[in-house]
Structure formats: C-alpha cells, structure tokens
C-alpha cells in the first residue's frame with residue numbers, strides 16, 4: 409500500500425445510521441417532520457422527463473429562487489452570489505480545496521464539527537483548535553496571526569453546543585482574521601440571528617447553509633454557500649461539474665418555495681426544543697440553551713456513555729460525544745412531540 413497523508417489519518421466517522429432497525433432516531437439532527445409535499449411532485453416531474461441528460465451544472469433554478477428569498481437579508485444578492493453542493497459537507501470540501509494548500513493551517517473552535525479536522529488532514533494541512541470562552545464567544549486566540557493560516561471555520565450555531573456568536577461578534581472575528589472565514593450555518597434557521605447580511609459588505613465571509621435540517625431533506629443532499637460573486641467564481645472552478653443531480657435541484661427548489669411549510673415545521677421544533685430543555689433540566693441534566701435543533705446535555709450524576717447505551721437498548725438513539733481534554737456529553741436532536749415524550753419517559757426510568 410502506498411503511504412500518503414490519507415494513510416496516516418483517521419477518517420471522519422458520521423453518526424450512526426442503522427439500516428433496517430427502528431429507533432427513535434435523535435442522533436444526527438434530522439427533521440422529524442416530512443418535507444413539503446411539493447418536493448415529491450417536483451421530483452416526479454423530473455422523473456417523467458427522464459434522467460438521460462446531465463443536470464444544470466450551476467443549479468440555476470435553485471439559485472434564482474434562493475436569491476429572491478434572501479434579497480432582504482443580503483442587499484444586492486443575485487444568483488451569482490450562490491453556489492450549490494451535494495449537502496453542505498460538499499461545500500465545506502470545496503472551500504477547503506479552494507483556499508488551503510498542503511502545509512497550510514485551518515483554525516476552528518473546540519468543541520465543534522469534527523469534519524473540519526478531516527478536511528484539513530485530506531488536504532495535507534494542519535488543524536488548530538481554539539476553545540470557547542465561558543460565554544461561548546471566541547477571544548483573540550481565534551484571530552491570531554500565523555503565516556500558515558489559510559482558512560477558519562465557525563459553526564454558528566455551533567455543534568454540539570447549540571450556542572451562537574452574534575453577527576457583530578462574527579464581523580469582528582472576520583475583520584481580525586488574515587484569511588477567509590466560513591460561517592457554517594447548517595442550523596441557523598433555528599436561531600434568532602444569522603450572518604448572511606455580513607456577506608454583502610465582506611468579501612472574506614462565506615456563509616454555508618443546508619436543506620438537510622430545517623427543510624427535512626437530509627436524504628436528498630443539498631446545500632449552498634453565499635459569498636460575493638468574485639469568490640463564488642473561484643469556487644465554481646473547483647467543484648465537480650455536476651455536483652448536484654437533477655432530482656435534488658428540483659426537490660430543493662420546490663422546498664424553498666414552500667415557506668409556509670418551512671415556518672410551520674420550524675416553529676414546531678422550536679416549541680419542542682423549549683419543552684425538552686426544561687424537562688431534561690427537571691431530570692437532573694445540565695443543558696446549554698440551544699439555538700439549533702438539538703440540545704447538548706450532561707447528567708449531574710450519571711455517566712454519559714452509559715446513558716447513551718441504556719437509551720439505545722431502550723430503542724432511543726442519541727449521540728454520545730467525547731472531546732478529549734474538553735469534555736463529554738449527549739447531543740440529543742429535537743424530534744417530534746411524540747418522540748420527545750418517549751425520550752423523556754425512557755430517561756425518567758433510567759435516571
């Protein structure tokens with residue numbers, strides 16, 4: 409076997425996706441509600457025409473609708489400010505390949521999304537993590553000058569904590585950083601604020617979004633990035649020509665066109681999140697107030713890994729996470745009210 413930087417690295421391990429087993433699945437922040445029925449109809453229309461042709465390489469239909477939807481948040485936005493991807497993980501890969509050279513350095517907070525570390529390793533770059541302050545902001549260590557620094561990632565809301573840095577704080581970080589800042593807004597639709605507006609005046613801020621969570625389309629694989637057109641132009645050179653297929657482009661476009669469905673399901677999740685947080689606290693858990701569709705918690709007396717296993721044995725799948733040197737806990741996705749009740753009943757019996 410040839411030895412490469414891949415041989416030496418540990419691959420990214422995604423959350424468990426049990427096939428053929430029925431769990432109350434609260435481990436990978438999927439939406440408990442079905443997507444808009446218009447998605448199925450739009451995909452059906454594509455199937456009727458057939459799949460013998462390549463898709464639109466630039467997913468123009470989606471970008472036009474998304475630009476119209478975001479015009480109040482991003483003054484001046486046109487479709488040229490958007491690039492689409494096969495989930496936002498694809499976008500994160502494309503930005504890494506675009507901005508980072510072997511031997512470079514990528515910086516991100518700890519704890520945060522574990523994939524960033526893998527993307528750096530694949531690119532032959534180093535990772536540097538900066539711990540949050542006690543109020544979940546980041547100090548000047550995040551923006552410190554380093555001649556090797558080529559990219560910074562900021563998940564906002566952060567995973568696994570669900571915490572948010574306000575747009576003014578993010579603008580401050582971006583201004584102090586000597587490299588592009590990718591604000592990973594996979595969960596921003598569940599938050600009170602977002603950073604899209606910063607893109608209008610800051611070439612160095614790129615905001616990534618996904619339809620996996622708030623639009624109930626994790627299985628479709630569709631995400632996008634918003635940045636100034638001269639930046640998007642560069643990213644377009646790096647992406648695979650046909651990184652989004654005809655079915656996902658049609659489905660994603662239909663999904664963002666049904667804002668009434670989006671608002672209804674999002675509001676249901678926000679209400680359940682509040683109820684779930686209070687109930688978990690009532691059961692003796694320390695919970696951070698979350699602005700995402702999951703809650704990060706630890707029980708005062710019980711071991712998190714054991715709780716994870718006991719819940720799994722009882723048919724409820726949550727995510728156990730251990731960030732060496734920082735801490736461990738459970739990240740529990742906000743499901744439907746029914747799923748939440750079941751989780752709480754099982755936990756009450758266990759603790």
Ligand code: PMP
Pocket residue numbers: 494495496497498521563566567592594617618619620626630631
């Ligand atoms: N960013 C963060 C912080 C995430 O938690 C996830 C989901 N694993 C993603 C990006 C990627 O989501 P997707 O590829 O489904 O768009």
